[in-house]
Amino acid sequence: MHEIVIRGGTLVTPEGLVDADLAIGDGRIVHIAPGLSGGTEEIDASGLHVLPGVVDAHVHFNEPGRTEWEGAATGSLALAAGGGTTFIDMPLNSTPCTVTAAEFERKRAALAAASITDFALWGGLVPGNRDDLGALAESGAIGFKAFMSDSGLPEFPRADDLTLFEGMQEAVRLGLPVAVHAESEDITAGLSARLIAAGRTGVRDFLASRPVAAEVEAIARATHLAGETGARLHLVHVSSGRGVAVAAEARARGVDVTIETCPHYLFFTTEDVERLGVVAKCAPPIRDASERDALWQAVADGTIDIIGSDHSPAPPALKSGEFFRAWGGIAGVQSPLSVLLDAGVHARGIALPRIAELLAATPAARFGLRQKGAIRVGADADLALVALHDTTTLTHPLHRHPMSPYRGSSFRGVVRRTLRRGESIIVDGAATARSKGHLITCSR
Numbered sequence: 365m366h367e368i369v370i371r372g373g374t375l376v377t378p379e380g381l382v383d384a385d386l387a388i389g390d391g392r393i394v395h396i397a398p399g400l401s402g403g404t405e406e407i408d409a410s411g412l413h414v415l416p417g418v419v420d421a422h423v424h425f426n427e428p429g430r431t432e433w434e435g436a437a438t439g440s441l442a443l444a445a446g447g448g449t450t451f452i453d454m455p456l457n458s459t460p461c462t463v464t465a466a467e468f469e470r471k472r473a474a475l476a477a478a479s480i481t482d483f484a485l486w487g488g489l490v491p492g493n494r495d496d497l498g499a500l501a502e503s504g505a506i507g508f509k510a511f512m513s514d515s516g517l518p519e520f521p522r523a524d525d526l527t528l529f530e531g532m533q534e535a536v537r538l539g540l541p542v543a544v545h546a547e548s549e550d551i552t553a554g555l556s557a558r559l560i561a562a563g564r565t566g567v568r569d570f571l572a573s574r575p576v577a578a579e580v581e582a583i584a585r586a587t588h589l590a591g592e593t594g595a596r597l598h599l600v601h602v603s604s605g606r607g608v609a610v611a612a613e614a615r616a617r618g619v620d621v622t623i624e625t626c627p628h629y630l631f632f633t634t635e636d637v638e639r640l641g642v643v644a645k646c647a648p649p650i651r652d653a654s655e656r657d658a659l660w661q662a663v664a665d666g667t668i669d670i671i672g673s674d675h676s677p678a679p680p681a682l683k684s685g686e687f688f689r690a691w692g693g694i695a696g697v698q699s700p701l702s703v704l705l706d707a708g709v710h711a712r713g714i715a716l717p718r719i720a721e722l723l724a725a726t727p728a729a730r731f732g733l734r735q736k737g738a739i740r741v742g743a744d745a746d747l748a749l750v751a752l753h754d755t756t757t758l759t760h761p762l763h764r765h766p767m768s769p770y771r772g773s774s775f776r777g778v779v780r781r782t783l784r785r786g787e788s789i790i791v792d793g794a795a796t797a798r799s800k801g802h803l804i805t806c807s808r
């Protein structure tokens with residue numbers, strides 16, 4: 365007798381679509397075959413697609429220390445409602461930031477007490493903490509995140525070139541990747557100061573202060589340093605087709621670089637930012653339709669490796685008022701799978717296994733979460749059961765503050781159930797978790 369049998373669904377596996385039952389024992393997938401014998405618990409998945417749970421490699425849940433901005437309880441709930449089962453939390457905007465092993469342990473404990481999904485943690489790379497990276501790796505950090513431009517938080521200063529260079533050398537020694545927010549500080553800070561001084565603080569002014577050239581320049585520099593040091597580089601939230609192209613050129617030269625983009629760069633354009641206002645403000649900013657279309661092309665042809673939400677909310681008071689001064693960050697952790705199903709599978713004909721790669725298999729593999737990210741025997745039973753042809757409207761996102769540019773959007777493709785290590789944690793949009801998630805460390 366199996367503990368749980370999911371019956372009659374279409375499984376989205378690395379080998380393609382498979383019509384089969386799936387049995388779960390001890391939180392893991394133990395059998396995949398048609399006509400499996402009965403389970404203690406039976407889940408009817410007829411008519412549904414069974415995808416690997418989303419592994420969101422880029423969230424800011426801001427716990428501990430800034431839980432009035434988000435928090436792991438609400439953040440993981442929203443993630444799970446969108447079919448997510450694991451998140452990788454950024455070293456900011458928790459307070460203090462995750463730049464030492466002691467802070468890593470504080471965050472691990474806080475998240476283990478609150479999160480209904482599993483999680484892994486980024487450590488931070490900032491000027492002066494190179495000697496902390498080894499202890500962060502020992503604690504289980506899956507890599508180190510650095511900012512090439514101002515992070516928005518004085519306690520997480522940007523990495524100058526020397527910090528980046530030496531941090532990459534240390535990361536190579538530790539066998540871990542370095543992730544960068546790639547925008548030129550010289551260009552963005554210079555343009556911002558000039559525009560603000562001239563009283564130009566509207567939407568178009570902000571977009572003009574962070575041109576594609578600033579992203580391209582920083583990607584070129586980061587990939588150059590990664591090539592020189594042999595570092596494994598991960599480019600977070602690449603917003604432009606030109607940025608992707610520069611990274612792809614580096615990869616063709618042999619640089620070990622992965623490219624992440626976010627659903628908001630695929631779903632919105634600058635016209636939407638003007639219409640939606642501050643709720644759609646982020647950095648790098650949302651671009652025009654030609655860049656969005658180039659990103660979709662790179663999603664379809666395999667150049668983009670990973671799609672992460674970069675969920676980075678703030679309280680409504682910070683997410684309002686003058687565009688230039690409002691918090692930059694988009695609340696979108698509930699929507700990556702919705703965006704990829706609606707705008708990717710339905711609107712652009714992208715295959716479901718490719719979606720599963722972008723949202724689950726590749727982030728899990730790149731960051732060493734070996735038991736996550738794919739439907740195969742032996743893996744954790746982290747699953748999203750999806751009604752591909754049903755439609756839903758996101759009216760009440762479940763993260764702490766409901767402000768989101770996705771609010772009010774309709775999507776074809778509805779998550780009916782999410783399982784984390786075999787436990788149903790969301791059923792028809794409602795939380796059903798009885799246990800909490802835990803830290804997943806990378807298997808190097």
Ligand SMILES: [Zn+2]
Pocket residue numbers: 422423424454674675676
């Ligand atoms: Zn981010």
